[in-house]
Amino acid sequence: MSELVVKYVGEDEARTENYDGIPLCFCKKRHTQKIQGVECAAQSWRMKERMKTVSVALVLCLNVGVDPPDVIKIQPCSRLECWIDPSSVSPQKALEMIGSNLQKQYERWQPRARYRQSLDPTVEDVKKLCTSLRKNAKEERVLFHYNGHGVPRPTVNGEIWVFNRTYTQYIPLSIYDLQTWMGAPSIYVYDCSNAGIIVNSFNTFADQHEREMEQLQAQAAGIRNSPPVQSPSYKNCIQLAACAANQILPMNPQLPADLFTACLTTPIKVALKWFTLQPTAKLVPHVSYDLIERIPGQLNDRRTMLGELNWIFTAITDTIAWNTLPRDLFQKLFRQDLLVASLFRNFLLAERILRSYDCTPISNPSLPQGFRHPMWAAWDLALDLALSQLPGILQRGEPFQHSPFFEEQLTAFQVWLDRGSEERNPPEQLPIVLQVLLSQVHRLRALELLGRFLDLGPWAVNLALSVGIFPYVLKLLQSSARELRPLLVFIWTKILAVDSTCQVDLVRDQGHKYFLSVLQDTTIAAEFRTQSAFVLACIVHNYPQGQNFAFQGSLVSICLFQLDDTNQLCDTNWMLRQWLAICLGQLWQNYDTARWSAGRDLAQDKLLPLLRDPVPEVRTAAIFALGTFISSVKKRSEHANKIDLSIATTLLGTVDNDMSPLVRMELVAAFQWIVLLFPKQFTGVFLQEPSSHNQTHSLERNVNMKRVSSSSSIMSMGVSTMTNYPATGTISLVGIGSIYMKLWQSFTHMSRDPYPRVATMAQKVIDYVRNHAVVEIEAKEATSEKFSYSLPPSPNTRGNYLDSSSPRQLPNGIATPNATQYLSTGQGTPPTASPDSRTSLRNHTRSGNGRSLHSRISEDGESTSSQEERTLIPIVTTDFIPWAVSQFSRPTRRTALGADVTEDDDAMHDRDAPEYLERVRRFKRNVKLRREAREQQSRVPFLRLENQNWICRAQHTPKIVKFHPYEPQIAVAYRDRVTIHDWSTQAVRTYVPNAQRQLAFGGMASQSRYARVTSLEFVNAHDRSLVLVGYEDGCVRLWRPPDGEMDDPQLVGAWRALHFDGVGQHSRGTGGVGLVMSWQQNYQILVAAGDMKVLRLWDTEREMKLGDIPTDTDAAVRTLSSAPNGIIAAGCTDGSVRLFDKRCSPQVLTTYMEHQAPILDVCLRDDCENVISGCSQGNIRCFDIRRNSSSQKWDTGSNVTAISIHANADIVACGGQCINTYGLDGRNLGTIRTHEGFMASRIGQTSCLAFHPFRVSLAVGCVDNVVAVYRDENRRY
Known part of the structure; x- marks a missing residue:
C-alpha cells in the first residue's frame, strides 16, 4: 500500500474530507511492468585476448662523439641520453651506461620482460637480435626501441641507418626486412628526427607483405596437401614516433636529447623538469632542477610525494584516454598489455611536451589530440601544490601534505551523479574512481559513489566494466572491513544483474565465501542480505562448479535457517524471503546432492509456509523452488515419488486459486514436472474422461473398427499402479480423487483461466498429454490387431490454443493436432527448448535445464527401464526469474541513508517531478468537484x-x-x-x-x-x-x-x-x-x-x-x-x-x-x-x-x-x-x-x-x- 500524502495550499480542506490517506492498489512493479527480463546487452568489456610484451630489443645508434652528417646542431644543444651526459665519460663507457639506464627505465614498467641491448649495431646484429627475440616470444609481443641520434635521418625509401663493423660507414637497414625479422605482434619506438618517415614506410611495407602472403596462399591452394601459409598481421603492429616526417627533434639544452624516450620511460621526472621551465613556474621560484632530483619517496609508494605524483599522473592520463579514445581502442591500448598501457599513458605526456617545441609525436594507431584536455590543468595544479612544499620538506623537515586531487575529483564525480543521466556524456572522473579504490583513505567514499553510478542502469555498469573496474572490486572481496560489506554487496549485485558470466570469476577467486558470510550474518540489514542471496543465486545458476562450492559453504542450511518462521529473520523484508527461495531453487536445480541434502533438512516443508506469504512474488518464488525440487531427481524412487506428489498436493490445495497471475503461471510450470515424471498416469486420466468415452462410442459407425469400450481398450494395454515409477508400465487407470485426477482437473480449469498466458500454458500441458496418448495408442495399434483405439479429442471445457498447423488424420478418421508437436514418434520427447540458450540468470528459462529419466517407450508401446538417460525438457517456461533479476538492473534511487526508494515514492517527494505536479493537480480537482457536489446535493x-x-x-x-x-x-x-x-x-x-474461445467438440468448433x-x-x-x-x-x-x-x-x-x-x-x-x-x-x-x-x-x-x-x-x-x-x-x-x-x-x-x-x-x-x-x-x-x-x-x-x-x-x-x-x-x-x-x-x-x-x-x-x-x-x- 502506498500512502499518498500531498501537501499544497488548501490541504486542510482535503484532510477534512478524509481523502489524503486513500491508498492506491495494483500499482506495484508486477502490475506496471511486463513480466519479462530486461535485455541488458552486456558489452564486450572482457579482453578477447590477453597479451604481454615478453621481449624488448634496445637498439642504440649513438656513435658517441660523432655527429651525423645531415644534422647541424646548435651550440649549446641538448646532450643528455637517458639522463647521462655522454661527454662526461669515455664514448664506449657512455654507450654502455646509456644502454644500461635505458633498460632500467623500461624495467620500471615491465620488470619481467627479456631485455637485449644492441649498441651501435650492424645489420647482422639487428637481424640476429630480432629473429632470436621473435622465436622466443612465439605469439607474444616484442618491443623494438630504436635510437638514431648518431646516424643519418631515415630515408624516403624506407630505410634506417646502422653501422658497419669498423664504424666507418653508415649502412641502411630496410624497414621491410625489419618487419620480416620482428614478425607480429610487435611494438616499435622510433626516437630520431623525421621519424614519421619510418611510420609511413612501415605501413607501406605492411601492405606489400600482405599482398605477397595472399599470393603465396593462392599458390598453396592449388597444390594438393600443401600446408596452409601462416601470415603475421603487420597492420596490427603498434608504432610510436618522436616527430612527424618533416620535423627534427628539439635541441633545447635544458632538455634531454632523447626527450621522447624520457617522456615514455621517466614521465614524472620529465614532467617536473618541463614544469619548472614554464612561465607558471614563477609561482614556485625556489624550486630548481637540483631540488627536483631530491624529491622524496619512491614511485611505487603512494604515501610519498613522488609516489603520489605518479599515482595522480596515472589517473589523469587514464582519464584523458578514456574520454577521448573509442572504447575498443582504449581497451586495446590501455587494458590489454601492461607495458603498452604505460607507454601510451606516457605518450600523452610526450605529445603535450613535444608540441610545445613544435614537434608532433605520432602513433599508429593514431590517438585523438589530448594535449589540450582540461585534466592537464589538474595535473599542473597537483605539481604546483607538491613543488611548493618541496623547499620546506627538504630544508626544514616539514611533513608532506597530501594532494587534495583525488578528494576534489570525487567531489566532481558526486556533482555529476547529482545531475547526471544516460543522455549526458559519461563522467570524466570514472577512471579516477578506479584509482581511488587503491587508497584506504578514500576507498569508502569511492565505493559509495561507484555504487550510485552503477545504480543508474545497465549502461552505467557497462561503462564501469569497460573502464576496468572489475579486477579492483574482485580484489576487494578479500577485505575483512565490515564497513565495506554493504557497498561491495550492492556493487556486485549491480554487476551480476547485467553480466552474470562474472560468476566464473567469483568462484575461481573464492568470492562466493564473502557473500555466504554476509548472508549468514543476521546483524547485517536485511536489504544487503537480500542482495547477497541474489549474488549467490547468480553464482549457482547453471554453473555446476558454483553449485558445488555454494553447497559446500552450507548455503542450504543458511537459507533454511533464515526462512524459519520461529527465527523471524526476514519477516520485515519480503525480497529477502523471495531471493532465499529462488537461491535454493537455483542451487538444487539439476544437482542431486543438494536436493537430497535439502530433503533431509525438510526443505520442502520449510518452504510451504511461503505459499501463504502476503506478497505474491514470495509465493511465486516458493513455487519455483518447489518445482525445481521436484524436477531435480535424476534417479526416481518410490520415496522421491511420494515426496513430489505430496508437494503437488500441497500446492494444489494452497495456491491453485491464487489471485495473482504471477503465481498461477509459476504453478503451471511446477505442475508440468509431475506430468513429465508420470506420463502414463496422466494419459490414463485423459482417456478416462467422459469426452473420451463419448468419442469412442461415436465411432461405431466406422465398419473397419471393432466395437469395444474405451475402458476395455485401456485395460488391455496394461494397468500400472500409482506408486510405480513413471518408467514402468503402460497407460494406467487412475482412481477418481487421486492426485493425478485432481491435477488434471486443475489443468483443465487453468486452461480456461481469464489471464491469457496462464490459459495458454495450461493448454500446452494438456496438449502434451493428449499427444502422448496418441503416440501410445499408435504404438499399440502397430503391434496388435485385436484392439482399435479411438483418439479422444480435447475436452469440451478447454480453450482452443492450438497452433494453426494442419491436423493429421489417425487411422480411425479423427482429426488431431500433430502428435509429434511435442513427441518424437515412439519416444515421447517433449518440446524443444527456447532458441535463447544463454545461461544468464537474467534470461533464465528452465528449457535448458532438463532432467534425465531412465525410461523410453519401445516400438511395441511398452516402457522399458533401461539405464539410458534422456533429457526431459519442460513443456512451458515462465519469465518470473528474468523479471525478478531485472529489478536489480533497474535504478533503485537509493537515499543517503542507504534505503531503497520506489519510483512512486521518489516522484512523490520530488516536487519538481511531473508525476508529483500532475498528482497535485488531480487532488485539487477532486477536492473542488466534491465541494461543488455537496452544494448540489443540498x-x-x-x-x-x-x-x-x-x-x-x-x-x-x-x-x-x-x-x-x-x-x-x-x-x-x-x-x-x-x-x-x-x-x-x-x-x-x-x-x-x-477470452472468446471456440470449444472443440468431436473435432469441430462449436x-x-x-x-x-x-x-x-x-x-x-x-x-x-x-x-x-x-x-x-x-x-x-x-x-x-x-x-x-x-x-x-x-x-x-x-x-x-x-x-x-x-x-x-x-x-x-x-x-x-x-x-x-x-x-x-x-x-x-x-x-x-x-x-x-x-x-x-x-x-x-x-x-x-x-x-x-x-x-x-x-x-x-x-x-x-x-x-x-x-x-x-x-x-x-x-x-x-x-x-x-x-x-x-x-x-x-x-x-x-x-x-x-x-x-x-x-x-x-x-x-x-x-x-x-x-x-x-x-x-x-x-x-x-x-x-x-x-x-x-x-x-x-x-x-x-x-x-x-x-x-x-x-x-x-x-x-x-x-x-x-x-x-x-x-x-x-x-x-x-x-x-x-x-x-x-x-x-x-x-x-x-x-x-x-x-x-x-x-x-x-x-x-x-x-x-x-x-x-x-x-x-x-
Missing part, C-alpha cells in the same frame, strides 16, 4: 433531472452504466465488452477480453460463446483509475486505460473470483445473476457474490482470498453495496436485504425481509447508518441499521426494470417505460419520458440506471441501445 428537492447532457447509441442493449467519480467519463457495458466514453474529448475506449459483463467498478478513481470488470462466469479482469490515442488497454490482472459450473449457465434460462462486486478503496478489498451462498472477500493488496462470509440463504445475491466503514449490504433475488460486517462474529448483522420481489439496487449511504433498497415491484425501503424494520417506505405504483440510489444525495431513480426520480420522503421529483432533440422519440424500456457518485447526474441505458446522461438544467458547475 438542493436535491429543487432539482429536475430533465436536461439531457449527453447521448450516444451502443451496439447492443447496455446492461450496466457507471460514472467515473472525477473524470468526464461514463462506462457502458453490454454483452462481453465495456466501453469508456469521454464526452470532453469524444474518445471511446473498448475493453474486450481475449459456436463462439462469451461471458457477459455483470458488474463494473473504477479502481484508484482518485488518481489514475483502472477498470475492474466482472463477468458472469465468475472471472474478474482489471484493465489499465491506454496512455496514447493509438495504444490498447492493458490487462493488469485477471482471476476467478467465484467458481461457477459453466459459462453463462444461469443466464440461459435459469435467471442467474453471474458475478456482482463491491469495491472498497479504503480497505483495498473486493467483495464478490452472485449465484453462490457466500460473499467472497479478496485482499487486492496481498492478492489473496481473505475469506468467505455465508449468506445464510439459497437465493442469489443480485446487488452489493459497501459503506466507508466496511459494512456490506447485499440485495438478494428472494427480496431480502442482508447486512454483513467482516469485523464481527457472526458476520451477518441483520436481515430485512420487507420486499417480495428481487432486489434491483441496495445502497449503504456514506453516513454508514442508513440502507436504502428497491425491488422490481417498485417498492422502496429505507432502513436504519440500528433498527429491525424500515424507517421509510413507499411504492412507485408500477413494476420497474432498473433502480439507482444516490450514495450521498436524497434521491432515488426508478426506470421502466419512463424514468421517475423520488426524494427519500417518497415525493416524485420529476419524470423523463422522451429523448431530447428534433422529433425526439420516446425513451425505450430502461435497462440500467446509475447516479454519479458525487454529483446529482443520472446515466440511463435503454433497450433501444441508447445511453444518455441527465442533469439539472440550472447546474452551475
Whole structure:
C-alpha cells in the first residue's frame, strides 16, 4: 500500500474530507511492468585476448662523439641520453651506461620482460637480435626501441641507418626486412628526427607483405596437401614516433636529447623538469632542477610525494584516454598489455611536451589530440601544490601534505551523479574512481559513489566494466572491513544483474565465501542480505562448479535457517524471503546432492509456509523452488515419488486459486514436472474422461473398427499402479480423487483461466498429454490387431490454443493436432527448448535445464527401464526469474541513508517531478468537484433531472452504466465488452477480453460463446483509475486505460473470483445473476457474490482470498453495496436485504425481509447508518441499521426494470417505460419520458440506471441501445 500524502495550499480542506490517506492498489512493479527480463546487452568489456610484451630489443645508434652528417646542431644543444651526459665519460663507457639506464627505465614498467641491448649495431646484429627475440616470444609481443641520434635521418625509401663493423660507414637497414625479422605482434619506438618517415614506410611495407602472403596462399591452394601459409598481421603492429616526417627533434639544452624516450620511460621526472621551465613556474621560484632530483619517496609508494605524483599522473592520463579514445581502442591500448598501457599513458605526456617545441609525436594507431584536455590543468595544479612544499620538506623537515586531487575529483564525480543521466556524456572522473579504490583513505567514499553510478542502469555498469573496474572490486572481496560489506554487496549485485558470466570469476577467486558470510550474518540489514542471496543465486545458476562450492559453504542450511518462521529473520523484508527461495531453487536445480541434502533438512516443508506469504512474488518464488525440487531427481524412487506428489498436493490445495497471475503461471510450470515424471498416469486420466468415452462410442459407425469400450481398450494395454515409477508400465487407470485426477482437473480449469498466458500454458500441458496418448495408442495399434483405439479429442471445457498447423488424420478418421508437436514418434520427447540458450540468470528459462529419466517407450508401446538417460525438457517456461533479476538492473534511487526508494515514492517527494505536479493537480480537482457536489446535493428537492447532457447509441442493449467519480467519463457495458466514453474529448475506449474461445467438440468448433459483463467498478478513481470488470462466469479482469490515442488497454490482472459450473449457465434460462462486486478503496478489498451462498472477500493488496462470509440463504445475491466503514449490504433475488460486517462474529448483522420481489439496487449511504433498497415491484425501503424494520417506505405504483440510489444525495431513480426520480420522503421529483432533440422519440424500456457518485447526474441505458446522461438544467458547475 502506498500512502499518498500531498501537501499544497488548501490541504486542510482535503484532510477534512478524509481523502489524503486513500491508498492506491495494483500499482506495484508486477502490475506496471511486463513480466519479462530486461535485455541488458552486456558489452564486450572482457579482453578477447590477453597479451604481454615478453621481449624488448634496445637498439642504440649513438656513435658517441660523432655527429651525423645531415644534422647541424646548435651550440649549446641538448646532450643528455637517458639522463647521462655522454661527454662526461669515455664514448664506449657512455654507450654502455646509456644502454644500461635505458633498460632500467623500461624495467620500471615491465620488470619481467627479456631485455637485449644492441649498441651501435650492424645489420647482422639487428637481424640476429630480432629473429632470436621473435622465436622466443612465439605469439607474444616484442618491443623494438630504436635510437638514431648518431646516424643519418631515415630515408624516403624506407630505410634506417646502422653501422658497419669498423664504424666507418653508415649502412641502411630496410624497414621491410625489419618487419620480416620482428614478425607480429610487435611494438616499435622510433626516437630520431623525421621519424614519421619510418611510420609511413612501415605501413607501406605492411601492405606489400600482405599482398605477397595472399599470393603465396593462392599458390598453396592449388597444390594438393600443401600446408596452409601462416601470415603475421603487420597492420596490427603498434608504432610510436618522436616527430612527424618533416620535423627534427628539439635541441633545447635544458632538455634531454632523447626527450621522447624520457617522456615514455621517466614521465614524472620529465614532467617536473618541463614544469619548472614554464612561465607558471614563477609561482614556485625556489624550486630548481637540483631540488627536483631530491624529491622524496619512491614511485611505487603512494604515501610519498613522488609516489603520489605518479599515482595522480596515472589517473589523469587514464582519464584523458578514456574520454577521448573509442572504447575498443582504449581497451586495446590501455587494458590489454601492461607495458603498452604505460607507454601510451606516457605518450600523452610526450605529445603535450613535444608540441610545445613544435614537434608532433605520432602513433599508429593514431590517438585523438589530448594535449589540450582540461585534466592537464589538474595535473599542473597537483605539481604546483607538491613543488611548493618541496623547499620546506627538504630544508626544514616539514611533513608532506597530501594532494587534495583525488578528494576534489570525487567531489566532481558526486556533482555529476547529482545531475547526471544516460543522455549526458559519461563522467570524466570514472577512471579516477578506479584509482581511488587503491587508497584506504578514500576507498569508502569511492565505493559509495561507484555504487550510485552503477545504480543508474545497465549502461552505467557497462561503462564501469569497460573502464576496468572489475579486477579492483574482485580484489576487494578479500577485505575483512565490515564497513565495506554493504557497498561491495550492492556493487556486485549491480554487476551480476547485467553480466552474470562474472560468476566464473567469483568462484575461481573464492568470492562466493564473502557473500555466504554476509548472508549468514543476521546483524547485517536485511536489504544487503537480500542482495547477497541474489549474488549467490547468480553464482549457482547453471554453473555446476558454483553449485558445488555454494553447497559446500552450507548455503542450504543458511537459507533454511533464515526462512524459519520461529527465527523471524526476514519477516520485515519480503525480497529477502523471495531471493532465499529462488537461491535454493537455483542451487538444487539439476544437482542431486543438494536436493537430497535439502530433503533431509525438510526443505520442502520449510518452504510451504511461503505459499501463504502476503506478497505474491514470495509465493511465486516458493513455487519455483518447489518445482525445481521436484524436477531435480535424476534417479526416481518410490520415496522421491511420494515426496513430489505430496508437494503437488500441497500446492494444489494452497495456491491453485491464487489471485495473482504471477503465481498461477509459476504453478503451471511446477505442475508440468509431475506430468513429465508420470506420463502414463496422466494419459490414463485423459482417456478416462467422459469426452473420451463419448468419442469412442461415436465411432461405431466406422465398419473397419471393432466395437469395444474405451475402458476395455485401456485395460488391455496394461494397468500400472500409482506408486510405480513413471518408467514402468503402460497407460494406467487412475482412481477418481487421486492426485493425478485432481491435477488434471486443475489443468483443465487453468486452461480456461481469464489471464491469457496462464490459459495458454495450461493448454500446452494438456496438449502434451493428449499427444502422448496418441503416440501410445499408435504404438499399440502397430503391434496388435485385436484392439482399435479411438483418439479422444480435447475436452469440451478447454480453450482452443492450438497452433494453426494442419491436423493429421489417425487411422480411425479423427482429426488431431500433430502428435509429434511435442513427441518424437515412439519416444515421447517433449518440446524443444527456447532458441535463447544463454545461461544468464537474467534470461533464465528452465528449457535448458532438463532432467534425465531412465525410461523410453519401445516400438511395441511398452516402457522399458533401461539405464539410458534422456533429457526431459519442460513443456512451458515462465519469465518470473528474468523479471525478478531485472529489478536489480533497474535504478533503485537509493537515499543517503542507504534505503531503497520506489519510483512512486521518489516522484512523490520530488516536487519538481511531473508525476508529483500532475498528482497535485488531480487532488485539487477532486477536492473542488466534491465541494461543488455537496452544494448540489443540498438542493436535491429543487432539482429536475430533465436536461439531457449527453447521448450516444451502443451496439447492443447496455446492461450496466457507471460514472467515473472525477473524470468526464461514463462506462457502458453490454454483452462481453465495456466501453469508456469521454464526452470532453469524444474518445471511446473498448475493453474486450481475449477470452472468446471456440470449444472443440468431436473435432469441430462449436459456436463462439462469451461471458457477459455483470458488474463494473473504477479502481484508484482518485488518481489514475483502472477498470475492474466482472463477468458472469465468475472471472474478474482489471484493465489499465491506454496512455496514447493509438495504444490498447492493458490487462493488469485477471482471476476467478467465484467458481461457477459453466459459462453463462444461469443466464440461459435459469435467471442467474453471474458475478456482482463491491469495491472498497479504503480497505483495498473486493467483495464478490452472485449465484453462490457466500460473499467472497479478496485482499487486492496481498492478492489473496481473505475469506468467505455465508449468506445464510439459497437465493442469489443480485446487488452489493459497501459503506466507508466496511459494512456490506447485499440485495438478494428472494427480496431480502442482508447486512454483513467482516469485523464481527457472526458476520451477518441483520436481515430485512420487507420486499417480495428481487432486489434491483441496495445502497449503504456514506453516513454508514442508513440502507436504502428497491425491488422490481417498485417498492422502496429505507432502513436504519440500528433498527429491525424500515424507517421509510413507499411504492412507485408500477413494476420497474432498473433502480439507482444516490450514495450521498436524497434521491432515488426508478426506470421502466419512463424514468421517475423520488426524494427519500417518497415525493416524485420529476419524470423523463422522451429523448431530447428534433422529433425526439420516446425513451425505450430502461435497462440500467446509475447516479454519479458525487454529483446529482443520472446515466440511463435503454433497450433501444441508447445511453444518455441527465442533469439539472440550472447546474452551475
